[in-house]
Amino acid sequence: MCKNAADVRWDNMMIWLRSHGAKTTDFAVECRKTPSSGYGLFAGRSCLPGKLLFSIPAKAMMNVMTLKPHYPSETVEALTGIQLVCMHLFLWRPRGDSEDSEDPLFGPYISTLPREFDGHPLTWIVQSKHQNTTCQDDHPLRWLPPSVLSALDRLHCRFTDDWYKVHSVMIQPPMSAKVKERTADVNNVKAMMDFLWAWLNVNTRCIYYRLKFSKSDSDNFTLCPVLDFANHSSHMSNMRTGPTNADIWNSAPVLSIGEGLRFFACDDTRIREDDEIMLAYGRHANKTLFVEYGFVDGLQEVGTRVCGEVDVQDILEESIYLDQRRSCAIKDLLVAEGYWGDFVLFSTQDSAQVSWPLIAALRLHHLMGTATGIGNDVQLWQDVIAGRRERISDDNERSCRESLLHVCEIVIGRAQRVLEMITGQSLEQQYVRSLWVEELFVARATKESIYAGDAF
């Protein structure tokens, strides 16, 4: 049977991995096309719980330590790890769809990466802002919930900051001499789109990998061949990453590039031949999965409930804090006490709840509305958030619940309106619908809890 381009690239990557010491004949996984998640990893044979599925040598992983020796020290020092890896991918992006990367270091790996990210919301926003393309009425970018759009704007800022930084480094010596033909003007759309391709590959495919002395160093990440074909599942993941010695001893690795990574079948799962091998990317809300990775996890329905959450920061800012001067004072206090942000309603299989910062913000808002001797009153609020007092007053509690009902009504109303209007059936439109359905169901469940008198 004639092999397609993806199979040939996978085979080439296996040859390259072997040249770096990987035992690819022991790999229990292979890459296959899925119906709606691009490519994925699948079990080539059955595997007992806890067994090794595959391992990747440190030299075959792309990160700050494996790239560092190949760039001038000034360049490495000027860039973060993310920016360095993005720059490397940018410089070695395959020139055409049918061509492979010419990178002498990582070419066979780079050639297996996705060739485009047309379905990713960051691509839509970059196209609309920098290519001056106007979105059609039914374009999903026009229909995103406000909190999703804000998160996408923040992601876009991270992307442009990285692009401006990498570009500034590439046009200065010593890099300018090395990359002459790849550097255009910073606003050159083709160059920016090439960088977007690099940036999205890093953002959607990198994993934690301890390389530095500090556990929380932002350079502790890597691109890892083979593993990066694993799709996400929050509740059916069947693969886990084995801890490295650096993780176990909580220290920088002995070899500066680390010892590589091993991936195992989860201890409670028996993997059968042809099962898809899934990884849990983290406990992310659908908003985050959509903005960062470009997809939405299927809604988890338990009876009539949908498990999920709604970020209501925009409603709080717009319709509750109408009085500018007072809202500044409230915001300052919330920021000072660490309660600004994370204003969410959420619903689990057992109950609907509101986040503690949201209830703290509403209590303060209503307290400040009636405040007499401000200092003493704020002390009441501080006593409540510190757990020294149960409530500010019955009136304050009643007003908070009324405000919460008001927030739920706004969420329900706008979700219903948008859901009537999004009719398209593309995968992206289905994701956007799913985000709104989650908002609708969570707000309804929260409203029911308020009426039922549940404690928050």
Ligand SMILES: C[S@@+](CC[C@H](N)C(=O)[O-])C[C@H]1O[C@@H](n2cnc3c(N)ncnc32)[C@H](O)[C@@H]1O
């Ligand atoms: C680490 S890659 C996984 C491999 C990828 N599917 C591919 O074709 O190369 C992460 C990307 O896979 C897709 N993905 C992962 N999990 C998914 C899921 N549960 N549903 C839909 N798409 C998913 C998203 O596009 C995400 O940005």
